[in-house]
Every structure is written in structure tokens, then in C-alpha cells.
Amino acid sequence: MGLFTSLIFNNGTAHTFVFRGQLPDSKSVVGEYIEPAAASTSQVKLDVKHDETSKTVFRSLLQYKVYIAGADSILAPITVNFTVVYSKKHAAADVILAQKLLAAAVADASFHTGFSQRLI
Numbered sequence: 001m002g003l004f005t006s007l008i009f010n011n012g013t014a015h016t017f018v019f020r021g022q023l024p025d026s027k028s029v030v031g032e033y034i035e036p037a038a039a040s041t042s043q044v045k046l047d048v049k050h051d052e053t054s055k056t057v058f059r060s061l062l063q064y065k066v067y068i069a070g071a072d073s074i075l076a077p078i079t080v081n082f083t084v085v086y087s088k089k090h091a092a093a094d095v096i097l098a099q100k101l102l103a104a105a106v107a108d109a110s111f112h113t114g115f116s117q118r119l120i
Contacts, residue, residue: 003048007033017046027053041075043067060084 007017017033024030033046044066051059062082067075082102086095105111 003031015044020045025049027051038066041067056088058084058086058088 002019007019009015009017015035016037017035020032020034022029022031029050029052031048033048035042035044038044045064047061047063047065049061049063051061060083064080065077067077070076084095084099086098
């Protein structure tokens with residue numbers, strides 16, 4: 001079973017990703033997904049990283065990165081991270097509930113506007 005049931009993600013526009021492959025890394029398991037239909041200058045990708053270095057803690061990262069031109073027309077990155085760190089002693093169900101709670105907070109109707117306006 002893969003990480004995603006579908007590689008089509010919709011943020012108002014459907015974006016289709018493909019698994020590019022597992023990247024070499026001495027301390028982690030790293031997978032990269034790209035969006036082939038995106039402009040090459042955008043360098044759109046999703047990275048999944050599972051840190052294997054700790055004997056007591058699991059660390060996982062899902063990162064979306066895209067280069068978009070700013071007001072000055074210069075390409076600059078936008079990076080969005082979802083990170084989970086937990087003890088290897090935690091039950092998977094507890095970790096999943098914590099992730100779902102944060103996903104629900106992010107799904108709140110006003111979250112994205114308020115967060116990008118730096119509201120607390």
C-alpha cells in the first residue's frame with residue numbers, strides 16, 4: 001500500500017502527481033513526487049521523509065515546494081510542511097488521531113486566509 005490512495009490533489013485546481021522515486025539518503029527514507037504538467041520553472045514537488053536516526057522517536061515529514069514569481073517577477077519558493085514527531089512507544093491509533101485533529105484544524109474554512117495573514 002502506498003502513502004496516498006490518489007495522487008490527484010485539488011486546491012481549487014486539480015494537480016496530478018507521480019512518484020519519481022526513492023532518493024538516496026544515509027539517515028532517512030525519502031520519496032519524491034513531482035507534478036509533470038507543471039511548468040519546469042515551478043519545480044513542483046512533494047517530498048516524504050522518514051528519519052531513521054533515533055532509537056526512541058519517529059520523525060516524518062511531508063513537504064510541498066513550489067517556485068512562484070513574486071511581485072518583483074523573481075521566482076521564489078513556497079514551502080509547506082506537515083511534520084510528525086512521536087515516541088516509538090505511542091500507539092499508532094493515538095498518532096493518527098493527533099494527525100487528524102491537526103488536519104481538521106487546517107480544513108477550517110477561515111484557517112488558510114487567517115494563517116497567511118499571520119493571525120493567531
